[in-house]
Amino acid sequence: xxxxxxxxxxxxxxxxxxxxxxxxxxxxxxxxxxxxxxxxxxxxxxxxxxxxxxxxxxxxxxxxxxxxxxxxxxxxxxxxxxxxxxxxxxxxxxxxxxxxxxxxxxxxxxxxxxxx
Amino acid sequence: xxxxxxxxxxxxxxxxxxxxxxxxxxxxxxxxxxxxxxxxxxxxxxxxxxxxxxxxxxxxxxxxxxxxxxxxxxxxxxxxxxxxxxxxxxxxxxxxxxxxxxxxxxxx
Numbered sequence: 001x002x003x004x005x006x007x008x009x010x011x012x013x014x015x016x017x018x019x020x021x022x023x024x025x026x027x028x029x030x031x032x033x034x035x036x037x038x039x040x041x042x043x044x045x046x047x048x049x050x051x052x053x054x055x056x057x058x059x060x061x062x063x064x065x066x067x068x069x070x071x072x073x074x075x076x077x078x079x080x081x082x083x084x085x086x087x088x089x090x091x092x093x094x095x096x097x098x099x100x101x102x103x104x105x106x107x108x109x110x111x112x113x114x115x116x
Numbered sequence: 117x118x119x120x121x122x123x124x125x126x127x128x129x130x131x132x133x134x135x136x137x138x139x140x141x142x143x144x145x146x147x148x149x150x151x152x153x154x155x156x157x158x159x160x161x162x163x164x165x166x167x168x169x170x171x172x173x174x175x176x177x178x179x180x181x182x183x184x185x186x187x188x189x190x191x192x193x194x195x196x197x198x199x200x201x202x203x204x205x206x207x208x209x210x211x212x213x214x215x216x217x218x219x220x221x222x223x224x
Contacts, residue, residue, distance in 0.1 A: 093160070
């Protein structure tokens with residue numbers, strides 16, 4: 001089956017530093033990848049939609065200068081949290097969409113970010 | 117506006133009892149609807165989608181366009197069904213909207 005990996009699985013950083021999270025589709029090409037944020041015991045909040053070779057589309061209220069998304073290849077998308085603050089602490093999840101049609105998303109295991 | 121509503125945050129049922137997790141949507145076009153499940157300490161995974169019209173792990177969901185609903189049902193709940201369930205809608209612009217999720221607890 002289609003597998004999506006995320007790295008790192010857990011990261012702790014100091015306030016003011018930047019953190020990069022990688023999302024890879026291991027056995028398929030993903031034209032579209034999504035980045036979500038999940039708060040404890042709450043739903044997924046879509047942050048942005050990332051399309052290979054083009055700029056990401058950010059959801060309303062998500063600062064694009066703070067959450068930099070790069071989708072440089074069909075198997076890799078990165079989310080960089082710049083100048084992280086404690087309120088950015090959260091669980092970040094990516095998902096990937098094989099092919100061009102809307103269908104099943106394959107989710108990564110998530111990355112727990114803690115900003116001290 | 118496109119919206120997915122799951123009215124119940126938490127649903128507790130006894131083992132062997134029927135389960136219905138509610139999902140209502142708002143969408144002007146022809147929706148593609150999904151149910152995703154997240155078991156404890158596992159990643160989100162697809163449970164079923166309306167176009168496949170199949171039963172997975174005993175769960176079924178029927179799209180009711182008149183009531184704009186896509187409720188998830190299982191006649192006899194099992195303890196291993198305890199998880200977080202998300203209803204999702206996909207639109208033609210690569211947009212997915214997830215509901216707020218329902219935590220299902222199946223009690224022994």
